[in-house]
Every structure is written in C-alpha cells, then in structure tokens.
Amino acid sequence: MKSPTPASARIGIIGAGPGGLTCARILQRHGIAVTVYDRDPDADSRNQGGSLDLHDDDGQIALREAGLLEEFFALARFEGQEMRHLDPAGNLLSHHVPDKDESAKPEIDRGQLRDLLLRSLAAGTVQWGRTLESVSEPAGGPRVLTFTDGTTAETDLVIGADGAYSRVRAAVSPAIPQYTGVSFLEAHFDDMENTHPELSALVGKGSAHAADGKRGLFAQRNSGGHMRVYIMQNVPMDWIAAKGLHPGDTEDIRAYLRTEYADWSPETLRMITENDGAYVDRPLFALPVPHTWEHAPGVALLGDAAHLMPPLGVGVNLAMLDASELALALVRSATVDDAVRAYEKTMLPRSAEIAQMLEGGAESMLAVPDPDDERFGPDCP
Numbered sequence: 364m365k366s367p368t369p370a371s372a373r374i375g376i377i378g379a380g381p382g383g384l385t386c387a388r389i390l391q392r393h394g395i396a397v398t399v400y401d402r403d404p405d406a407d408s409r410n411q412g413g414s415l416d417l418h419d420d421d422g423q424i425a426l427r428e429a430g431l432l433e434e435f436f437a438l439a440r441f442e443g444q445e446m447r448h449l450d451p452a453g454n455l456l457s458h459h460v461p462d463k464d465e466s467a468k469p470e471i472d473r474g475q476l477r478d479l480l481l482r483s484l485a486a487g488t489v490q491w492g493r494t495l496e497s498v499s500e501p502a503g504g505p506r507v508l509t510f511t512d513g514t515t516a517e518t519d520l521v522i523g524a525d526g527a528y529s530r531v532r533a534a535v536s537p538a539i540p541q542y543t544g545v546s547f548l549e550a551h552f553d554d555m556e557n558t559h560p561e562l563s564a565l566v567g568k569g570s571a572h573a574a575d576g577k578r579g580l581f582a583q584r585n586s587g588g589h590m591r592v593y594i595m596q597n598v599p600m601d602w603i604a605a606k607g608l609h610p611g612d613t614e615d616i617r618a619y620l621r622t623e624y625a626d627w628s629p630e631t632l633r634m635i636t637e638n639d640g641a642y643v644d645r646p647l648f649a650l651p652v653p654h655t656w657e658h659a660p661g662v663a664l665l666g667d668a669a670h671l672m673p674p675l676g677v678g679v680n681l682a683m684l685d686a687s688e689l690a691l692a693l694v695r696s697a698t699v700d701d702a703v704r705a706y707e708k709t710m711l712p713r714s715a716e717i718a719q720m721l722e723g724g725a726e727s728m729l730a731v732p733d734p735d736d737e738r739f740g741p742d743c744p
Contacts, residue, residue, distance in 0.1 A: 366660065366700035369395050369693040372519040375508060376400070377495050377531050381473075382666035382682030383524030384480035384489075388429040389690035391485055399484075400508070400516075402494035406481055411474035413591040414443065414583050418468045418680050425683035428691065434479055435471065443470025443584060445569030450731075453565060453573075453630035461569075470569070472586050473679075495525065498534040498662065506534075506661040520699045522663045522689065524682070527648055529668035536656040540648035540671050545725035546602065547645040548594040548616075550638035555588050562633055566590065572728075573631055578624065579729045582634050592634045593645070594620065595728050600646045613641050649673055652722045653715035663689055663703045670714035673725040677717060685710055 374390065376383045379401035390397045403409060417423050417435065426432045444461035481489065493514075498521055499507040505517045523531025527540050555563040562582075565571065571582045579595040599605060608615050617636045624635055650671040666682025689706045696702035 366698035367519050369696065369699055369702060372699045373505065373517060374398070374520045374522065374693075374699075375516060375518040376522040376524055377508075377529075378523070378525035378668075379403070379406075379477070379481070379489050379491075380524060380526065380666070380682070381476055381480065381679050382686045383522070384477065384484065385425050385429055385683045386522060386524065386665065386686035386690045387488055388431070388480055388483050389425075389687055390693060391488070392428075392430060393690075393694045395690075395693060397488065398516075399489040400493040400495065400510070401489055401491055404492045406477075406489070406491070411472070411477050414440075414470045414472050414585045415476070415679050416443070416468035416470050416676065417476075417683075418676075419466065421677075421684040422680040425687035428687045429480075429483065431479060431483055435476075436466070436469070438475050438479065439469035439471045440568075440584075440586065441466065441469045442568040443570070444468060445567050447567055447569070447571040449565075449571055449573040449631065451573055451575045451624075451627040451631055453628050458567075470584075475586065495530045498531055500534070501661055518661070520661055520663065520693075520703070522665065523668040524665050524686070526667045527671045529664065531662065532664060532668050534662045535659045535664065536654065538650050538654050540650055542600045543647045543649050543673060543725040544597055545647050545673075545728065546596055546598050546600065547647065548596070548620075549643035549645055550592045550594060550635065551640050552590040552592065552637075553588065553639045555584070555590050557588075558639075559590070559633075559637065561630065562590070562637070565630060565634070573627075574729050574731055575627075576731055577729060580631070580634055581728070592638065594635055594642075596623075597726060597729060603644055610644050611641055616642055647673060647725050649722075649725070650718075652718045653711075654718065655711050655715065658704060658707060660700055663706060665689055665710070669710065670718055672718050672721050673723075673728075675721050675724050675728075677721070681714065681717070685714075 374397045376399045379399050387397045387399050426435050446459040448456040494511040496509045496511045505519050506521050508516045523529045552559050566582045582592045584590050620635050665685035692702040692706040
C-alpha cells in the first residue's frame with residue numbers, strides 16, 4: 364500500500380507522557396490530525412511523579428516548537444537549578460548557585476508539565492482508559508491497534524511513546540529492558556519548611572547528591588513544599604523480599620536502612636529515614652546498547668520506547684526532542700514513510716551515541732560525587 368501524506372494519514376500515539384503529548388501538540392499546530400491513546404482512566408488518576416529539568420538544547424527546543432516555551436518559563440522553578448554535592452557526613456563538597464538569569468535547565472514538576480501539554484491540545488485528542496495490547500503486522504494495509512478492552516483502531520502510523528515496557532516496540536524490535544543492578548528507593552517529604560526545616564536547609568532550593576562509593580542518595584525539591592529522596596543501592600532486583608521485608612513495611616525498611624547507612628551522619632540519615640509515608644521501590648532498567656531496528660512501515664518509536672537508558676538527566680529531554688523532530692518530519696515530508704525514515708536517520712545514531720556514553724552509568728550514581736561531572740542529575744520518576 365502506498366504511504367499516505369501526513370495530512371491525510373490516521374496517526375495514533377500510544378502514551379500521554381511528555382513525549383507523546385509534545386508530538387501531538389506540534390502536529391496539531393501544523394494542522395495534522397492525531398489521536399493519543401493512554402491506559403490511565405483519566406488525566407488525574409495517578410500522581411505523575413517528581414521534578415525534572417528541561418534543557419535548553421533539547422527539551423526547551425521541543426517546547427519552543429510546541430509554542431509553549433514562555434508558558435513553561437512561567438511555571439518553571441529557576442531556583443531548582445541549585446545543586447549541592449555532599450559527603451556522607453553532610454559536608455558540602457561543591458555548590459552550584461544559579462545566576463539570576465540562568466535558564467539552562469530549570470525544574471518543573473512532571474504533573475505541571477503534563478497539564479501544560481494537555482491544555483494545549485484540542486478537546487478529545489486523548490482517549491483515556493485505552494490500554495494497548497498489540498500492534499498488527501501489515502499485510503498491504505494499515506496497522507491495527509488492539510486494546511485490552513477488545514476494541515481496535517486502524518492507523519497509518521502508530522507512534523510508540525509508551526515508555527520502558529512499550530507494546531509498540533514489539534512491532535519493530537524484540538529487545539526487552541534489563542535490570543541495571545541499581546535500584547532506587549523513593550521517599551517522600553511534605554511541608555519541608557515547617558516539618559523538616561533541617562533537611563530544607565541541608566538540601567537548599569534545588570537538589571543534593573551524596574554517595575560513598577557503595578550507596579548514595581539524590582534529594583530533589585518539588586513544588587508546593589514537597590521533596591523526594593531517591594535512596595540508591597547496588598542490590599538484587601528482589602532485595603526487599605530477600606531481606607524478608609515487604610514494600611509496605613515502612614518501619615522495618617527504615618530499621619534496615621539505619622543499619623545499612625549506620626556510618627552516615629545523623630543529618631544525612633534524616634533524608635533516608637524521616638520520610639512521610641511508605642517507600643516506593645524503583646529498580647532501574649535499560650535497553651541493550653545500541654538499540655536499533657530495521658525500518659518498518661507504519662511504526663515509529665520515541666523516548667524510552669526507543670532508547671531506555673539509566674536516569675542521568677536525559678530521558679524526558681530526549682523524548683521531547685524525539686517528539687519534536689518526528690512531528691516536524693511529518694510536517695515537512697511528502698509521505699508518512701518518508702517522514703519516519705528521515706526521523707530515524709537522525710534519532711537512531713544520536714540515541715546510540717548517548718546510550719553508549721551512559722552505559723553502566725547507573726552505578727556511577729553511587730560513586731563519590733564528582734562536581735565536574737555534568738551528566739549527573741537523574742531523571743527522577
């Protein structure tokens with residue numbers, strides 16, 4: 364079947380995260396129709412996670428193409444660019460205080476970014492409660508999307524923006540994410556200024572990283588007086604069960620962490636054991652390096668679906684840059700197939716190069732902080 368023009372094509376995006384929504388927004392700005400399918404029941408069904416920084420050489424480029432950069436700046440926390448490197452005793456090793464006009468990578472809560480993108484889309488663009496089950500192989504016709512509720516939809520192009528465990532990826536690649544050997548244990552803190560003033564003073568207005576070569580933590584201020592801390596360990600993926608614990612056993616996990624981090628100072632230990640509520644287990648996964656595939660008609664991947672890497676500050680930014688480049692390729696190309704080929708010609712080598720640079724990088728987060736290593740600054744969930 365001849366590839367249609369983008370203007371006449373049925374385009375479906377799987378996943379209403381930053382990448383998928385950015386792609387949809389740019390397509391709609393240029394008059395190209397698109398439908399986004401997401402498994403969440405609605406836009407407010409779950410917390411979207413912590414904070415992220417959008418870089419001026421990728422994420423902000425995508426927002427500029429989406430016509431949303433000024434709105435992003437109005438929401439962003441420029442003070443969140445502050446970064447502290449600490450030793451396990453809480454001593455300050457280095458301290459980046461952003462200049463008054465610094466805008467290289469301001470912070471924004473994931474939920475705020477998603478809301479900004481959702482508000483920019485035409486009503487009805489996102490179909491909620493649509494969990495993709497499979498993508499059919501073409502037989503001279505369009506791709507057929509099958510959803511877990513038994514419904515189907517035909518598309519001339521399905522864009523996989525559905526993250527680490529992408530169902531779209533299976534249409535072009537057999538690759539499956541593998542455990543990196545490093546796991547995050549997420550801890551939440553509320554009302555920082557009143558309930559945790561000592562931690563507020565220790566972390567500052569942005570982020571703080573401490574590690575001793577075996578273990579580490581990354582503390583990150585969020586909006587609304589909240590903070591998330593990611594306790595980083597090189598452990599088996601099932602370490603909680605192997606220790607005879609359960610994810611909901613908050614006090615027992617705290618007791619284990621007090622022992623595990625016993626040689627850290629009481630000040631830094633507070634960031635590990637004085638959290639408000641339960642811990643969240645987040646083992647880290649990555650795709651093989653490099654992850655490439657043969658071009659397949661009617662399918663494109665972006666973000667973690669295409670190149671899941673250790674969370675070293677590039678994930679969301681690359682997803683949004685991918686989204687922008689794919690959308691603009693569709694705007695500028697004669698056919699959908701021409702657009703996907705042009706996009707892959709740029710995206711695949713770029714993502715392979717970055718993935719090779721970051722391969723094994725999960726363990727680098729446990730190393731004693733190097734103030735000159737600009738890679739560090741996780742894409743925290």
